[in-house]
Amino acid sequence: MSNRKGIDTVVGVLAVIGILILVNVLGAKLFWRGDMTRGGEFTLSQGTVQTLEGLTDPVTVRAYFSEGLPGPLAAISRHVKDMLDEYYASASGNFRYEFIDPTSEETEEDKQKKKESKRTITGQIVREKTSVERELERIGIRSFGIRVNEADSIERKMVYMGVEVRAGDKVEVIPVVRSAEEFEYELTTLVRKVSRKDIPKIGFVVGHGGPEPEKDLSLLWQKLERIYELTTIDLGKKPEIDADVRAILVVGPKTALSEDEQKAIDRFVKGGGSAAFLVGPVAPDPQSLQSSPAEHGLEAMLASYGLKLGEGLLLDVEYVPIPVTRQSGRMRVTQTVDYPFFLLPKGLDRGHPITRGLEKVVFPFMVPVEMEMQTVSGVEARAIVHTTDKAMIQKPPFDLNPFQHWTRDSFTEAGEKDLIVALTGEIPSHFDKEAHAARARVLVAGGYSFVTDAFSGRQIGNQIFALNMVDWLVMDEALLAMRARSIDKAPLDELSDTSRNLAKYLNILGLPLAFVAFGLVRWRMREARRKRVRI
């Protein structure tokens, strides 16, 4: 009897476990996901939805993700799959996707090749690439190595986490999806690029000894290349900007632009083109930190826009220390030194699309941009980056020596100064006083080192700032909003050390102590009650 009951119990338990497993299997197919984050970090942004609704031709996405990715990589894989489902649901027919394990595409011949590995003289194991590997390599999707358990031993295995976006004969790829948070921005950017009939063209004005975009601004160039069509414009050779260019960037010319060149820029802005002038009076050398003067010759044109560049370099209490290498005897020693020329302003306009959500953007060697808008009508000027009210100025000749004594007497008090000003509206023409642009955007920065690879172009904050700047110039608000969302992580308020410690220790110790006190009070009350009880 007892045996029978035991069997019944086991069978019952197994049946219920089976049902619960089945429920989970079904639940994995039919599920609902809700995004609790304020900014909808895990929900498609408005920019993506608009992009998908606007698709007129089919876009095909192939996500190449290897099976059995471990831990955090599996989470990214799952996120990508879920997001592609969301894209598919929002696109009303013109968006298709496949989620492919590259090994599932291998032919018998490929499988045979994978078995036939050879050992080189150095002991390295090599084998011929499969057709799938060759094809993915051809389109730009890279494999990378992870450690996995194969046949009871830890081995290095090559896996894929790349995405191909195709529309007609246009193909773009994300070689490796590195972060779940940035995936939507990356994918939507590529969907826009392959599906757009006219990709906005951005021109870098070159010459005059300024930085070469593809070499000195290579990080920015590579990132912009994924979104826009890029071109260089040498106004010295041909003082004309093509009509299909939507925005130009004038970055750090060392010699003055001629009148013809300035006229070409003026005509471009008058015609509704947008322009960014990243110019300053000093061209710093990244190796020696020596300065040479820069004469861009744009003062008069900027004055027509109501802006004036200051002459002195700004120093501020909000800065980043920099590593400096110097010879000490026979040794080369690298040390971190305070360098107030590398401004790290907290004064970023949180309401402006370029600076929204940004925190750490480094601005080296900047001069102030002063607004004199009284003479200009129909233009909205907005300072989007400014210093603290403790900023100081070093007047020429400039001494960029990082080992100098930073005494207040060596500099002039400047107070709060603007570093970057954004103009929108009827930008007046400098050469044709009667004319103005119907609707244009101009951005003026008192320096250009913040976009160069050699100084701060490698900082994530600087890269986002520069990309935002270009998106704003071509009026791509959807991209701006999406990027701002991906980086919008709420910072803590500035607190004194005392306040920090108070918050810290009150929470760590105060809360447990409160429970101890509660327990003691309760114990004393029980004891008192017990004493009152008489039998």
Next chain:
Amino acid sequence: MTAKTIAIARREFRALFDSPVAYIVIVAFLLVTGWMFFSTLFLRERADLRVLFTPSLFSPAMLLLIFAPAISMRAVAEERKSGTIELLTSMPVRDWEVVLGKFLADFALTAAAVLSTLVYAITVACIGDLDWGPVISGYLGMLLFAASLLAIGLMCSSWTDNQIVAFIVALLIGACLYVISWLQFFVPDFIAPLVDYVSLSSHLSNMARGVLDTRDLLYYFTLIGGALFIAERSMAHQHA
């Protein structure tokens, strides 16, 4: 849920707070959790509580892995050891009412410890712009995670009259389910997704990010339901 279940839960909960057990558990949990959270808060400079919920080898979830079996180990094992289980089962209550009542009492104690950390959320909200959405989903995740561990603990407690054995077995099961997703490096490819799904921590990390997914909720509810069902069957079998 019946009145009897609630009566049992209330009696158990009061008994926990009449002994030093509840205070030791809550105070130890808050001390370690507080230190884990606030020692990095001002370094991270982010107004969020993700560190509090994200499972790792050094996280509040790891603490619950130890505390939950410690709380639930006595639930049935102690009654069996002291012989009061006979008294309890002779009363007009069903086994599932006993199991559920004890589970609810243990859960209330654990929830008191976990929800006490809401003070951290309030602190962060005072010094930054806290997004409450992920905080809510994080707490829900932590409570479901703790409830799962308690249900497993109760199940183990119903198998033996030795509290230490119950604690160790529950700790082992919980630890296996907790770290299994990190062992994906060591399992063959084809079971890696299954291993990820079975893991307690991978479901918690999803909710810690601020994503509410029915797959995560279903996993926790079925795990809790399954463990409590086995506990009830075990009790029923032993006094049959």
